[in-house]
Amino acid sequence: MVTRRGSATVAAAILMFSAGCASPAPDARPADAALRDGPAGYPVVIENCGTEYSFPAPPERTVVMNGGSVAEVSSMLALGLGDRIVANAQNYGTSEVEGRQQEIDALPTGGLALTEAGDIPREAMLELRPDFVLATYDGGFSADLGHATREDLRRLGANSYVPARSCGAAGTVEGEPVIEDSYELITDLGRIFGVEDRAEEVVARSRAAIEAVEAAVAGVEPKNILVLFVGMSMGSGGLGDVGATGIWNDVLARAGAANAFGDASEGMFADVSREQAARAAVDGVVIVSYRHPDPESEAHRLFDEYPQWPAARDGDFVVLSDSIYLGPSNAEAVEAVARMAHPERF
Template sequence: MSMKRPAATMAAALCLLTAACGSSSDTASDTTDKAAGQTSGYPVTLDNCGRKLTFEKAPERVVVMNGASVAEVSTLLALGLGDRIVANQQGYGRSEVSGRAAAIKKLPTGGIKPNTAGDIPREAMFGLRPDLALSVTSYGFEQKNGFATREQLQQVGADSYISPQGCDDDPSRMTVADSYQLLREMGKIFNVGDRAEKLIAESEKNIAAITEKVGEEKRPKVMVLFASPTGETDFSLVFAKGIVNNILAKAGAANAFADSAETLFANVSKETAATTDVDALVVIDASGTDAPAYAKKLLKEFPQWPAAKNNTYVTLSDSMYLGPSNDLAVKKIAGRLHPDAL
């Protein structure tokens, strides 16, 4: 996931954004025969942010840019394509999918030192000799940030791909459907479309079953925010828009601060937070943070919240972002907020 921001600042502060696998196990760990060398189904042509991409065969040297995301690397792993990655800059340290964080940590990094914008510098990118570079947003291909542009990559024989809703670097409109689009398009590019469609179908089935069970019950109002690395109360990055709202809706909940901003995040004052009926917290965890401890601290600090009176909180990590494990977030949130329905 991403946002309009200095990428280095957000990536360093949050170590994230933006996932994992379907019902969501790592059953796709082996690369299929199709991806390994068969060329049936090619050429494949996609429209990506106004550019026509044509693939004659599956890419073999993939570079995954940081972009404060784990969506792209997790999608490749879910499709069994980890062996195609020659350099991965994405990492989160936590995952709802067993083994996913460890699998990401084991991937090659290419020995790259990020530039001041927090990602792979232009010359370093060329030195990796990619045939495909993935970026969560257009930010990763902007020359002013010290990155290789899409045109420059094309000149050295490399394709480039920007993830759904990343064309204008605005994830505020993102939904779970964008996670499916990313899976589907990676499936097409690497000729593993059957695997992608299976993961999508599993996720859709899982989510539909939960949504049907919670029905039209009262929708608790939820605050979604990051666990503070320092443990201090911080409402400067409370989610207002984006995929989290779609996940909450499917889980039978609503964002208590959806009207606080038109952008992905709202900067909520402590006074506003204190006077808002927060029925539940969803605290997002990452390496270096302690989401359960942070949630308990907030509930103690704001005892007037219904969430505090009922000790209602959920901790999640990568499944709340763009990527292949959104069904896990829906399941965990619905299970905590509507236990009698499931």
């Protein structure tokens, strides 16, 4: 939970940092001076993965580690915080928001040579001298993976943050992520950076858009949707990389749909054999593209292989990217899926 000294705040979703509860960097002011001279409303204190982090002022040197999409850096940009980013490593996927991908491509990358896993190595991270590091999962701070640990960053004077549901074994929050987690992320970033009004506007627009879709599809029979990730290699089944448990299930539910293979695995991805796929009743397909050169071709390939699917008969599919992840664009995904699954309601 996020708190201000003297008033409450909220927490839970993706990144944060500062020098208040961390050992000051060599050139940093003493903590008591930072707290005394900090801007109004600060310090802000958050608890993340069982540890408290204090922000004496809005972060100015943010590093965004890589992840499953560009949704986290898109969250920063949605709040007008691009000038606080000194290095962005997120490069998977694209943004569906008009103009957002161009903004992402224009961000500094720090001239980093990434690891084989596509993320920032420890020494390169420390040389950037961040005051705030955002990672999409606790492994982003794993020494075993060659990353700077949260304690490394603390000694540097930097705070760190991951989504509460991605804290790993040390975390206290479990369960499948939902769209509300996106709202918590946006709200937390707004409070950490002192742009609460912008965060409220982003959340309010998303809520209103999703509520409008939910009203449009109220009472429909849920359609069974296959969520297939293309351009990555997380699954080994005959059908490819099939999404099982993830925020996409909440996206589908709000759009009047259900995951055709949501119970095929307790993990994020399921191995679905061709035999299982042939027996399934798939009413529509969501293609999640990781910069695939022709994502539509993946849907047509499936329809050729499984012509018995209602989706193949009607040609029902939609291509998504970062809107299917934790971040500011879930409303785009909900509307796109609903229009594909229930066009008669729009």
